[in-house]
Amino acid sequence: MKKQNHDKLKKDFRSFYKVLMIACASIGVFVVALMYLIKNPDVSIFKSSEPNSEIVAVPVEEEGLDKVENGIHVRTGFVEAPGMMETVQNCTNCHxxxxxxxxxxxxxxxxxxxxxxxxxxxxxxxxxxxxxIIDYLVTNYPPQKKGRREVLSNIDWYELKD
Known part of the structure; x- marks a missing residue:
């Protein structure tokens, strides 16, 4: 009976220890992030106006985020055309x-x-x-005939013999 109680106590302690380690790690990450923000006052935390978006840190004074050179949006590689910024703002939030x-x-x-x-x-x-967005993508990145091979069709299969 004592051995069962001892084993249960050991198991409970291990579970408590795991939870304690996760909590300490989480606090550590929070402290490091907070120290970074304190030492870098040019970084601002803001919440996007888009629903379901996450909080991100972006340098306040960072210039050239939406710079276009030779008709290409530098940060994303999108072609400059009507609808580009809507595409950048909605598509590159997630991927x-x-x-x-x-x-x-x-x-x-x-x-x-x-x-x-x-x-x-x-x-x-x-x-x-x-x-x-759809008009922008279809106009500037239409389906291409080249690329992956087409699906095989009308194939005369044969059986390999040993």
Missing amino acids: SAKLVIQNRMNKERWKSTIKWMQETQNLWDLGKNEDI
Whole structure:
């Protein structure tokens, strides 16, 4: 009986120790972040006006975030055209601009992809920006004929013999 009590006490202590270590690590991360913010007064913490967005630290005085050179948005690589900033502001909050650029789709596929992101990835309602973004993407990054090979069809399969 004493051995069972001892084993239960050991198990309870291990559980308590794990919780204590996680709490200490969390406090440590918080303290390091707080020290960074105190030592770097040019960094501001703000909450985006977009729903479901996270708090991010961005240098207040950082210039050139939306700089365009030779018709290309420097930070993202997006082509400068109507709808670029709406695309930057809504798409690059969650993922890289490269992911957007490489997925060349037509209007219907973009609509279904946005709907999927809203249903499964917590993408907010884009409102009037949805059509602006889709038009920008379809115009500047249309589907390409080249790239991956087409799906194989009309194949004469044969059986390999040992």
